[in-house]
Amino acid sequence: MLFSLAAGAILLFAPAAHAQATRIPLSNSNFPISQGVWVGDSLYLSGMMASTFSSPTPGDTKDQTVSAIQQIQKALEAQKLTLGDVVMMHVYLAGDPAKGGKMDFVGFMAGYTQFFGTPAQPNKPARSAMQVAALAAPTGLVEIEVIAVRPK
Template sequence: MLMAGMLVAGSAMAQDIVRHKIPNSDFPIAQAVEIPAGKTTVYLSGAIPSVVDEQADRSSVAAFGDTTTQTVSVLESIEKTLERLDLTMGDVVKMQVFLVGDPENGGRMDFDGFMEGYTQFFGTEEQPNLPSRSVVQVAGLANPGFLVEIEVTAVRP
């Protein structure tokens, strides 16, 4: 009886995060994520892109690249921050994405460019865990050259 009780308690403690797929869809986000009690939640502040062209004006899109380039840069920065915290991209459960309208895209956000960068990090064979996610177009970010800012919430396994 004691052994059965310990097994039940052990399985409750080992409960995993549940990621609910969008029904009838292969879109690479989770419709919802359930986090069991007792997990530690880690909130990362918004991350911004790195300079890719040292010769370009630091307040220009040219200094940071297009939406795809900026998305990859931001996600690499997030990945490094997570690693310093002993976490991985697979531990991300929620993502909020802020995209500025791209002048090269008629002032509309480049969602396809964002997805090109995003799918290099999420929903891959190496990292299949998908976060719940929102993507919004904003009027501007802290630097006029930024097209992308991303903040994430991760859960310590």
């Protein structure tokens, strides 16, 4: 009896066949990451920041959130997906100097709710949001990565 239970456990926890990964290169860049990676029907997008983070006026958390989500939207559309296909979102918020170094979660939500949970796009992903010490771009306040799933 013990042997058959152990054999059953081995079968139960045996690794499944690995799905093929298809990488999407960053456009016009030799930076050593992929913009995204397809594994089966799931698309994992690298963290995206506002297109304005390097400008002289990068905007506040709300502005950067809107811009980052627009960047995500473009990347999804290039893969024939929409924001409604996003199932998981990780949000990294840097402390805003204008808020005493604390993350501006209210500003983030003001940008986020323009795209998720609306009458036009009611789907809401699972989500984590956290304050980080800093982002790679010195004036960046928001970086967002998502996982989307191709609808069947």
